[in-house]
Amino acid sequence: MPQLLRLATAGSVDDGKSTLIGRLLYDSKSLFTDHLAAIERGAAPDLALLTDGLRAEREQGITIDVAHRYFATPRRKFIIADTPGHVQYTRNMVTGASTSDLALVLIDARKGVLEQSRRHAFLASLLGIPHLVLCVNKMDLVDWSQERFDEIREEFRQFAMKLDVPDLTFVPISALHGDNIVHRSANMPWYEGTSLLHHLEEVHIASDRNLIDARLPVQYVIRSQGERDFRGYAGSVAGGVFKPGDEVTVLPSGFTTTVRAIWGPGGTELAEAFPPQAVTVQLADELDVARGDVLCRPGNRPHIASDVDAMVCWFSETGTLTPGSRYLVQHTTRSVKAQVSELDYRLDVNTLHRDENAAALTLNEIGRIRLRTHEPLLFDPYKRNRHTGSFILVDEASGHTVAAGMITGAHRPATNVVWHRTSVTREQRATEGATVWITGLSASGKSTIAAELERRLVAEGRPAYLLDGDNLRHGLNSDLGFSSADRAENVRRTGEVARLFADSGVIAIVSLISPYRADRDRVRAAHADAGLPFVEVFVDTPLELCESRDPKGLYARARRGEITGFTGIDDPYEAPSSPDVVLRPAESDPAAMVSEILAFLDR
Amino acid sequence: MDATYELTHLRALEAEAVHVFREVAATFERPVLLFSAGKDSVLMLHLAVRAFWPAPLPFPVLHIDTGHNFDEVISFRDRVAEELGVRLLVASVQDDIDAGRVVEETGPRASRNRLQTTTLLRAINENSFDAVFGGARRDEEKARAKERVFSFRDEFGRWDPRRQRPELWNIYNGRCRKGEHIRVFPLSNWTELDVWEYVLNENIELPPIYYAHRREVVQRDGMLLAHTRHLTLLDGEEPYEAQVRFRTVGDATCTGCVESTAASPAEVVAEVAATRVSERGATRADDRISESGMEDRKREGYF
Secondary structure (H helix, E strand, O other): OOEEEEEEEEEOHHHOHHHHHHHHHHHOOOOOHHHHHHHOOOOOOOOHHHHOOOHHHHHHOOOOOOEEEEEEOOOEEEEEEEEEOOHHHHHHHHHHHOOOOEEEEEEEOOOOOOHHHHHHHHHHHHOOOOEEEEEEEOHHHHOOOHHHHHHHHHHHHHHHOOOOOOEEEEEEOEOOOOEOOOEOOOOOOOOOOOOHHHHHHHOOOHHHOOOOOOEEEOOEEEEEOOOOOEEEEEEEOOEOOEOOOOEEEEEOOOEEEEEEEEEEOOOEEEOOEOOOOEEEEEEOOOOOOOOOOEEEEOOEOOEEEEEEEEEEEEOOOOOOEOOOOEEEEEEOOEEEEEEEEEEEEEEOOOOOOEEOOOOOEOOOOEEEEEEEEEEEEEEOOOOOOOOOOEEEEEOOOOOOEEEEEEEEEEOOOOOOOOOOOOOOOHHHOOOOOEEEEEEOOOOOOHHHHHHHHHHHHHHOOOOEEEEEHHHHOOOOOOOOOOOHHHHHHHHHHHHHHHHHHHHOOOEEEEEOOOOOHHHHHHHHHHHHHHOOOEEEEEEOOOHHHHHHHOOOOHHHHHHOOOOOOOEOOOEOOOOOOOOOEEEOHHHOOHHHHHHHHHHHHOO | OOOOOOOOHHHHHHHHHHHHHHHHHHHOOOEEEEOOOOHHHHHHHHHHHHHOOOOOOOOOEEEEEOOOOOHHHHHHHHHHHHHOOOOEEEEEHHHHHHOOOOOOOOOOOOOOOOOHHHHHHHHHHHOOOOEEEOOOOOOOOOOHHHOOOEEEEOOOOOOOHHHOOOOEOOEOOOOOOOOOEEEEOOOOOOOHHHHHHHHHHHOOOOOHHHOOEEEEEEEEOOEEEEOOOOOOOOOOOOOEEEEEEEOOOOOOOOEEEEEOOOOOHHHHHHHHHHOOOOHHHHHEHHHHOOOOHHHHHHHHOOO
């Protein structure tokens, strides 16, 4: 069975773009004779009339809007998003490119690489189109010259090195005469590649999708009562592969459960689900899951942030994008209010120059912004996942879509903050620092072990300092609650402080539930980056034992529902997958356990 | 499915349509699905039902009835609605004629095609529908090639092709105020051949007039029109019997048929794959009004 390939074309009539599309449709026998009759009224068929479907377009002789054309060969079905090429229609090209697997950029062999060709290539790379095909057209007008083709190819390749283009192909063609469109051209025997259509049929697109990071944004909850009660979470797989039996975490709540069954449309039971399938997932546990939540794997979660950096293309003819303006963000299946907090720079789409003094973006302009959302977004960077990294901005008053955005990441302090090196090196300090990170359930015995460890180290004359999770919540982290986002931030801050202590030559002892694996792994990575030792100690006390000890009465309150989101009761604890030290207080005493930690630290 | 996790183009189109149905059901108050019992609306209804399995379809279906119907299509319409367990609403062009809201064209070439717009907009207003699913496809016609999946209509039901909202990725902007609505086209990216291949693969039943049968026809303007009680013959027109099938089904007075021997979905797939005339070009008098016939009707609120 054929597969679908979506391609975007950009260019103006001058480039021969419409002729090329007409040629592809005609030569693949996808052009209907009545459609052709409508455009053959003049002396020669004007293939541009095929794509210019609106009265205004025909009257003005220009393509204004994205037109969709369809053609098929036995191997593939093609959807062409045909977009105008002029700079004043950048938004249309961005729109057409957003879903495309491949972009065709046309160059007139006589004119060579123009500003317009560079802009098209840049937009294709900005929108994350994995395959770029550069058609050097009108080769008949340069006497089928290999030299000219090579010259253009080299020039373009130099430019493309600055872009993120994973796959770049060059084809010399004559759209008018059909050379190298469907069949290899006899006029250019020096060309060793395949015809354009053959390339479109063969180009490998299956691995362009992200099949690693499992993501299912919940779109709709399907419930039915009847012979059997059914509750399923419907959505389109945005990344990775889900299978029945998989352990999955629901974000932002953080509950972990397993996949009971996966259903395709109409109730086809599926053994696996992958992008872009639209599926319905049944979970093993009754959880509170709603539209806007994301299902993922416990050890592979999307980023959670309400302060993100993004590239945007501004679409509005009436307004401009300025810092301080407020919009509705539509991202996966979430819709949240947001404010543009900064405009970092405006990008000149022709020269790629960044103007950091720009005060606003106007129609068709592209820039980088910082966006502050009222609720956190669950996202992956656009480069990693086009579905979970993209969003649109909607003007609430008019209802218009005013911008398209691609998230580059959670906001990090601006790049103009420079790192000041001090003259003291780590080797010059009196002692070597490290971080001992003690994680485990509430009342598992972390604090006792941490306190004993601090006492022993200090007694030995080694600088050590205990960073206790509860204590830090009185000061440094007093603004944080217990949502998964706040917990992530709590761990991040504590990790940063520990890293500073360790860098200064102190042994930082962290006693913190830190329930999520990914958060702890980030702290470990930060230490690794800084070349500092990081010892992850897992205090493995069974939940029943912690609950029976319950020194602060918290488990009892959580069981009564007075506290929600309590780790171990209604929020998950993700044990380390490969801890450096595992301690079981039920089977050992504090002194022995501390010796184990010290043995690992001094090994 | 093999380990490369690839979908056929039909499964990819199905997934896209199902995504659209769910998005609408999750974000609109009062959706409705336009159902004429033509092949595209039958396909659309099947996909909608599949999107919400095992729950019932969370919105009703609406037929804009010109009164000029093929009898086989109307009985099929009622049976399918019952079998799929959906709620069928009918808004009748005759009601608008009787109430004087529209004036019926006269003469042998009179058609109720354009009058449907009034009936459609009245039904949308009376029921406060805010999302209206239509089975239009972009490959049908050049104005439709420019149409969005979520297409905004103002309080008069008008389409403004110059002010369409950009539509990116699979993110759909359905914001509208009270009185405005969104037309939603889940089959936007399907071609006639895709529809038939899906009908074949999924064993979907269509009205019998889509398959070759013998009937009385007349030649008019290069088309074959069915000789029904709704058609007034012009001077010199002689009905004759032929082996035909319909490629599209609309108002009986302006929908032509084609000579065909294709009696099963498989035979129709083979025929459609080989044909070089578009389905509307072959069979729709209503599109021949002018170069901008479709664009102009769409601006007024047509399907």
